[in-house]
Amino acid sequence: MDVQIEASWKEELKQEFTKAYFQQIVAFLKTEKMQGKTIYPPGSLIFNAFTQTPFDQVKVVIIGQDPYHGPGQAHGLSFSVPDGIQPPPSLVNIYKEIESDMGVGMPAQQGNLSKWAQQGVLLLNAFLTVRANEAASHSKIGWENFTNAVIQKISDNKKGVVFLLWGKFAQEKQRLIDETKHHVLKAAHPSPLSAYNGFFGCKHFSKTNELLLNQGYDPIDWKLP
Numbered sequence: 001m002d003v004q005i006e007a008s009w010k011e012e013l014k015q016e017f018t019k020a021y022f023q024q025i026v027a028f029l030k031t032e033k034m035q036g037k038t039i040y041p042p043g044s045l046i047f048n049a050f051t052q053t054p055f056d057q058v059k060v061v062i063i064g065q066d067p068y069h070g071p072g073q074a075h076g077l078s079f080s081v082p083d084g085i086q087p088p089p090s091l092v093n094i095y096k097e098i099e100s101d102m103g104v105g106m107p108a109q110q111g112n113l114s115k116w117a118q119q120g121v122l123l124l125n126a127f128l129t130v131r132a133n134e135a136a137s138h139s140k141i142g143w144e145n146f147t148n149a150v151i152q153k154i155s156d157n158k159k160g161v162v163f164l165l166w167g168k169f170a171q172e173k174q175r176l177i178d179e180t181k182h183h184v185l186k187a188a189h190p191s192p193l194s195a196y197n198g199f200f201g202c203k204h205f206s207k208t209n210e211l212l213l214n215q216g217y218d219p220i221d222w223k224l225p
Contacts, residue, residue: 006047039131059161069134081111
């Protein structure tokens with residue numbers, strides 16, 4: 001099966017696409033479609049994180065769990081929503097932390113994080129699809145094998161990447177990362193349920209830029225238009 005994914009990622013992940021678990025994901029999604037189920041994000045955006053941030057450009061990884069499951073929200077980038085969609089609560093809290101950390105005003109109506117992705121921030125969800133209005137409905141279909149392989153490839157074949165692990169789920173990915181050559185920053189999840197337990201005040205955005213600058217990389221411009 002020919003997977004429509006950006007060329008550098010296709011090369012890195014080519015072995016994954018031939019594995020049985022990946023064929024099972026494809027079969028499962030086809031069955032759901034045939035049964036009339038609505039799946040988010042749309043097929044053309046399932047691999048959007050990879051399209052926006054080619055392998056050789058990855059400098060930062062932000063790991064999310066599940067795509068948003070409301071109409072028009074998911075577009076293949078963790079925590080992000082397309083233009084014209086109100087930022088969800090976790091993203092609003094991310095904006096609050098950027099504002100207090102970096103001193104930059106963030107847009108109240110704008111939730112599209114493509115600008116970050118295009119600067120080398122891989123916005124990776126652990127599960128790349130979801131059934132409409134059913135959170136975590138595709139969490140057991142094999143996506144985690146694939147996205148764990150993505151993290152492992154970055155760890156093995158790059159150096160100096162900053163991984164932002166927010167919340168317990170993301171922090172379980174720490175075992176895949178070689179910390180002798182990468183940087184791991186951990187905090188609570190930005191969800192309203194946990195943001196006050198250590199996400200607010202984590203200063204991950206300024207810390208990330210400091211780590212990048214120390215390695216001679218351009219910092220991320222976190223401000224959104």
